[in-house]
Structure formats: C-alpha cells, structure tokens
Amino acid sequence: MLALSTAQADALLDQGKQIYTQGVSGTPACVTCHGARGEGSAAANFPYLAGQGGAYLEEQLKALADGSRQNPIMKPIASALSEPQRHAVATYAASLPRPWNAAQLAAKAQTYPDGKDTGAWLANRGDWSKQVPACTQCHAAGGIGVGSQFPAIAGLSKTYIIEQFNLWRHDQRPAGPGQVMGNIAKRLAEPQIEAVATYFAGLPQAAVPQASGATP
Numbered sequence: 001m002l003a004l005s006t007a008q009a010d011a012l013l014d015q016g017k018q019i020y021t022q023g024v025s026g027t028p029a030c031v032t033c034h035g036a037r038g039e040g041s042a043a044a045n046f047p048y049l050a051g052q053g054g055a056y057l058e059e060q061l062k063a064l065a066d067g068s069r070q071n072p073i074m075k076p077i078a079s080a081l082s083e084p085q086r087h088a089v090a091t092y093a094a095s096l097p098r099p100w101n102a103a104q105l106a107a108k109a110q111t112y113p114d115g116k117d118t119g120a121w122l123a124n125r126g127d128w129s130k131q132v133p134a135c136t137q138c139h140a141a142g143g144i145g146v147g148s149q150f151p152a153i154a155g156l157s158k159t160y161i162i163e164q165f166n167l168w169r170h171d172q173r174p175a176g177p178g179q180v181m182g183n184i185a186k187r188l189a190e191p192q193i194e195a196v197a198t199y200f201a202g203l204p205q206a207a208v209p210q211a212s213g214a215t216p
C-alpha cells in the first residue's frame with residue numbers, strides 16, 4: 001500500500017466526511033441512517049460503521065453495489081458511489097471512534113461460559129461437533145473485531161446478525177475470505193444462530209453503559 005502524506009490523508013478524510021454527511025447523486029446521506037458518529041441504530045437494524053476496518057467496509061460497499069450482497073436499501077446508495085468515493089467514505093467511517101468501550105468489552109470475554117448458555121458457549125468456545133470455531137477466535141474477545149478484515153460484531157442488533165446469517169445460508173452475501181462465514185452459517189442450526197446473535201447484540205450493554213459523548 002502507498003503511504004499517503006498527511007495532507008493527502010486529510011483530503012481523503014474530508015472527501016469521505018462530505019459523502020457521509022451529504023450523500024451523492026441525490027441518494028440519502030449515510031448520516032441519516034448510520035448516525036452522526038457512525039454509531040448506527042440497533043433499534044432500526046442499521047449497523048454501526050464507526051471503527052470498522054476500512055478494507056472491510058469498502059468490500060461490503062462493492063458487494064452491495066454489484067448485488068453479490070443483497071439489500072434493497074443499500075443497493076441504490078452503494079451503486080451511486082464511484083470506486084474512489086467508496087474508498088473515501090469507508091476510510092472516513094473507519095476513522096470514527098467505536099460506539100462502545102473496546103477495552104471493557106474485551107475484558108468481558110468468558111473463557112469458561114455457562115454450558116447451558118448456548119450463545120455464550122458458541123461465541124467463546126465454538127461447536128466443534130460441527131467444525132465451528134469460537135466466534136471470538138476471529139472477531140476477538142468481546143467481539144470487538146481484529147484489524148481491517150475481521151469486523152466487530154458486538155452490539156449489532158440481533159435482527160441484523162440473524163439476517164446476515166440468512167443471507168450467507170442462501171448465498172446472498174459473499175461467504176467471506178476462505179468461505180468462512182458461509183460455511184459457519186450453513187453448519188449452525190437456527191436456534192444456535194439465534195442464541196449467538198442474542199449474545200453479541202447484548203454484549204455492550206452487559207459490559208458497560210454505551211460510551212457517551214464520543215465525538216469524531
């Protein structure tokens with residue numbers, strides 16, 4: 001990757017911020033649904049974008065535009081963005097502070113969860129009878145994400161998480177590097193998916209009150 005000068009990096013963030021707050025080609029601005037700080041809305045099933053890896057976000061915008069990830073709301077919006085615009089807005093969203101306190105959330109990781117709590121068990125231990133590793137092996141302790149390819153999943157809404165699994169089960173979202181999420185989604189039973197979605201959706205509330213007043 002080419003190193004950007006500070007001025008170039010600032011210009012990219014400015015361009016991204018403009019797209020984020022004003023939209024392009026008459027499509028609604030990102031801020032309308034994903035929030036002023038990229039925090040999303042769990043109640044409305046709009047995922048947070050703040051602090052997700054730039055490469056991940058850019059890849060999702062590409063898939064939403066070409067329809068390999070199916071979503072009727074995002075399709076026209078992602079399609080209106082040029083490749084450089086996708087890069088700029090993804091870079092901007094990635095630069096925003098996460099909507100929760102990552103250190104406190106990571107400290108919530110349970111090495112030995114209650115075996116009766118299917119969601120906590122799957123998240124932290126996996127289901128090796130189905131060759132499903134612990135979610136936290138890739139999404140980090142507390143589901144806070146790793147690097148630019150493994151998105152954070154803590155605090156996404158339960159409905160949104162289940163919807164993503166359904167997309168993978170029906171080949172309506174790219175399966176991820178090495179088919180990883182496609183395989184996992186197809187191996188787990190519906191009650192397992194529901195349980196693990198409930199676990200990650202509730203994690204930030206369980207760990208800490210929502211980080212308030214975080215400004216970009």
Ligand code: HEC
Nearest residue numbers: 028029030032033045046047057060061071073074077089
């Ligand atoms: C009208 C509401 C709305 C607007 C405006 C909107 N989005 Fe979205 N966005 C959504 C919804 C709903 C989803 C979840 C789609 C799904 O369920 O797969 C989403 C998903 C995404 C995702 C995938 C996130 C992830 O974690 O995988 C990205 C990236 C994204 N939007 C970026 C943008 C950008 C950039 C803009 C502005 C150019 C924008 N969105 C404008 C509603 C909106």
Ligand code: HEC
Nearest residue numbers: 133134135137138149150151153161164176177180181196
């Ligand atoms: C071997 C690594 C790996 C494991 C294990 C794993 N994931 Fe993932 N997950 C990924 C990758 C990589 C992506 C990004 C996919 C992409 O780039 O399209 C992802 C994406 C996701 C997303 C989409 C996030 C968003 O914002 O749309 C959800 C939800 C998710 N995983 C949940 C889970 C759950 C729940 C488990 C455990 C049952 C799990 N993952 C286990 C690697 C993994």
